[in-house]
Amino acid sequence: MTQAIPATKQTATFTKLVSKEGGVEYDLKPIHVCEETFAPLEVHYDYDAIRRQVSRESIAAGPNSIWRYRAFLPVASENPIDVGTGMTPLLKSTRLARRLGLKELYIKNDAVNMPTLSFKDRVVSVALTRAREFGFSTVSCASTGNLANSTAAIAAHAGLDCCVFIPADLEAGKVLGTLIYSPTVMAVKGNYDQVNRLCSEVANTYGWGFVNINLRPYYSEGSKTLGFEVAEQLGWKLPDHIVAPLASGSLFTKIYKGFQEFVKVGLVADKAVRCSGAQAEGCSPIAQAFKEGRDFITPVKPQTIAKSIAIGNPADGPYALDVARKTGGNIESVNDAEIISGIKLLAETEGIFTETAGGTTIAVLQKLVEQGKIDPDETTVVYITGNGLKTQEAVQGYIGEPLTIEPKLDSFERALERSRTLDRLEWQQVLV
Numbered sequence: 001m002t003q004a005i006p007a008t009k010q011t012a013t014f015t016k017l018v019s020k021e022g023g024v025e026y027d028l029k030p031i032h033v034c035e036e037t038f039a040p041l042e043v044h045y046d047y048d049a050i051r052r053q054v055s056r057e058s059i060a061a062g063p064n065s066i067w068r069y070r071a072f073l074p075v076a077s078e079n080p081i082d083v084g085t086g087m088t089p090l091l092k093s094t095r096l097a098r099r100l101g102l103k104e105l106y107i108k109n110d111a112v113n114m115p116t117l118s119f120k121d122r123v124v125s126v127a128l129t130r131a132r133e134f135g136f137s138t139v140s141c142a143s144t145g146n147l148a149n150s151t152a153a154i155a156a157h158a159g160l161d162c163c164v165f166i167p168a169d170l171e172a173g174k175v176l177g178t179l180i181y182s183p184t185v186m187a188v189k190g191n192y193d194q195v196n197r198l199c200s201e202v203a204n205t206y207g208w209g210f211v212n213i214n215l216r217p218y219y220s221e222g223s224k225t226l227g228f229e230v231a232e233q234l235g236w237k238l239p240d241h242i243v244a245p246l247a248s249g250s251l252f253t254k255i256y257k258g259f260q261e262f263v264k265v266g267l268v269a270d271k272a273v274r275c276s277g278a279q280a281e282g283c284s285p286i287a288q289a290f291k292e293g294r295d296f297i298t299p300v301k302p303q304t305i306a307k308s309i310a311i312g313n314p315a316d317g318p319y320a321l322d323v324a325r326k327t328g329g330n331i332e333s334v335n336d337a338e339i340i341s342g343i344k345l346l347a348e349t350e351g352i353f354t355e356t357a358g359g360t361t362i363a364v365l366q367k368l369v370e371q372g373k374i375d376p377d378e379t380t381v382v383y384i385t386g387n388g389l390k391t392q393e394a395v396q397g398y399i400g401e402p403l404t405i406e407p408k409l410d411s412f413e414r415a416l417e418r419s420r421t422l423d424r425l426e427w428q429q430v431l432v
């Protein structure tokens, strides 16, 4: 449906794909692994060209979406697919910060990212723009849930055919939030890692654009915008410490890459940013390797309510370890009960309803503060990457219930009295 862009017209700033190990170089094709080392491929840029093209002013005058950073993204199109993704709020926390004992805490709120309420809309906007440039007419993904939502929605917007693969046991909200866009949905009886393996076979034989397989080098660059936006929203400054969730580890490494690129082209002053990562205990291969001082990942079988980050064999695990270690960060894990407490804590203190991945991140933030691994004086940014309305079953049974009353004043007053008594009893229980 769309024509591939001839290489000669690519005036863009991205120049080649380079293997993350050994540096073998490749043309800008829909490929993602080095044929020699089997390492992932990464997009490289001409930073002198970017420096000539952008300034703080030109970025600030750009679209109110990730495309204000187009010079840093691997697309050639003049008109990338813009569904309003990005530029989500960076909230200065008061109540959560006080609760945790932090002086300066910010919440990057991708629970309200457009159009499907998770950070995945960023990576998919980039991947599908690139898919269109390559001339793919069918796009696909192996998903833990949010990616299927994003791919289906943005493919619908762009008029691309779409077939997505998910584990069969996903939350109802994630399944419905994909089906509504009318893609083909394959619910695979297996975990994400099995879904991913199947998709690698399909990608090799069907000639589809898989956003997180053959388009992965382009896709993953979209996550840099979570670094760019935070730097811009802090007034063109880098924070001291960030905490973000880890699934494949890609997002985490790309926030770091985003900060570095802004330094490289002179948009922000250089500063050491500590990068800390969050995993669910029931799927924590990167956190385990971090704690044991290993630089390789031992795959695990996921067993956690945090399904959106349940990747047992994380492709970017070793690179995430490297980022955490070289920046002086940490990678911690929390159990399912702590994840639910994290969801509730963020909701009660800041009015933000996040999904299980966000609960994981908040609970890890709390743990790192308690362990003294985040200094109260550090300017800290916590990344909330998804929306709680999609994982309602996780908190079902851990929240209150409405007080059902007759449409009469005395019924209301009796119920109010009862609820106040209950509150007092709860407080007494807390105190004894």
Ligand SMILES: *Cc1c(COP(=O)(O)O)cnc(C)c1O
Residues within 6 Å of the ligand: 118, 119, 120, 146, 147, 245, 246, 247, 248, 249, 250, 251, 252, 308, 309, 355, 357, 358, 385, 386
């Ligand atoms: C996919 C996902 C992540 C992590 O993504 P990776 O880049 O694979 O580490 C974090 N949070 C949410 C809500 C996600 O859907």
